[in-house]
Amino acid sequence: MPTKMRSKGFGKKFIIVYFIIGSFLFALFWFFSSSFLLRRLTEETEVRSRIYAEYMSRITETEEVSSPALDIIFEEVIKKIDFPILITDDKGEVTSYRNLGKNLTKEKLNKIKERLKKEKKPIPLTFVDENGRTQFLGEIYYGSSKTAKLVSLFPYLQVLLLLAFLLIGLWSIIVYKRREEEKVWTFLAKEAAHQLATPLSSFAGWLENLRATTGDREKIIEEMAEDVLKMQKVLERFARIGQPPKLSLSSIKKVIEETFYFIEKRAPQNIRMIIDVKDDAILLLDEVLLSWSLENILKNSIDAIGKESGVVTVSGQRVSNLPYYEILVTDTGEGVPKEKVKDIFKPGITTKKYGWGVGLALAKRIVEEYHKGKITLVETKKGKTVFSILLPLKEK
16 A cells, blocks of 8 residues: 555654653753752852851850850751761861761771861851961861762763663654655556656556558557567666766757646647746756656646646746746646645655556656756645746856
8 A cells, every 4th residue: 555644653744753852851951950959059159158157156255155155056056968078187087077977087087077177168167366477277168068079970961861862853753764765666666666667557458459450560560679678768767866967968848748748648638738938948957857847747737637627738948037947837726735745755745546656756856856947836725726847047
């Protein structure tokens, strides 16, 4: 059964939505996590300030008053923080500590003190006595809190998340591209088989006629020769896919007329074909590929009319005040369904019951990539559909 809609899996819309939602979620994560960490760091800074201020204000008091006060500060302030802290006296001996473990030996505490000293500059504990002399009481050693350590790792975590996000997106794009390529090659293979089936069937019929008749064999051989040329044309077209175009100075009117009359000869009886080429231009064209492109659009128009009576019109003229030559193909068919208008030139999109959805996709590639032109669906409704091919007038 032919593919009439895009295959499931990773599509362009999915990738776009993925990047939009992913970027939005990443921004939210960055904002809230940064706000949370900033709030925590602010609170810790306030706690440190309180430790230092309270300690310095109480340490100048008499021993009888200051010791209980210092105990309160230690119990109510220091115990509520989550970073390692260690307090020494004026001789450098450890008098108290927090968040460093339990039952630590003097040797272990001294090692921790040296480590904290390298990590953060100690805060000296001093006060001015009654004689105006500054007295040194000891130092406060402290290290990075759990939050601070988390902050130091956070940029790396964000980079890893961003890389993972980008890698997933890149993988999605690669998968999408591969699926598109596989789909195109599948359609091309089926289209090639379809194109070759008609002349091969004709060959079978001519051979039967040759066996059964002794009449005008020259006419049969002539028809067979025409089918051979048709197969050669089909093979040449498919052989050119993926190859650089063979551009040469050619008459655009000649290409339009030859393609038109080739299709007209094979069009159903219910279709009336009209050609109206007002101007000619000598352009750099790949005649074989451009003819194929126009042929696909004409076949598409004929199929759109179906079994009802209808008209297909081909016109060509220079665009006034613009360096382009325009070919218009108009038909009186049913028109393109609204839901398929946007994707009509994508591989696999077709309005035909037994179509492969490759004709217009090939036409677009031939016109836009090989000839640097533009192909568009200008208008579509019941009774009127118009395709436009714009080719640049680079006559050199």
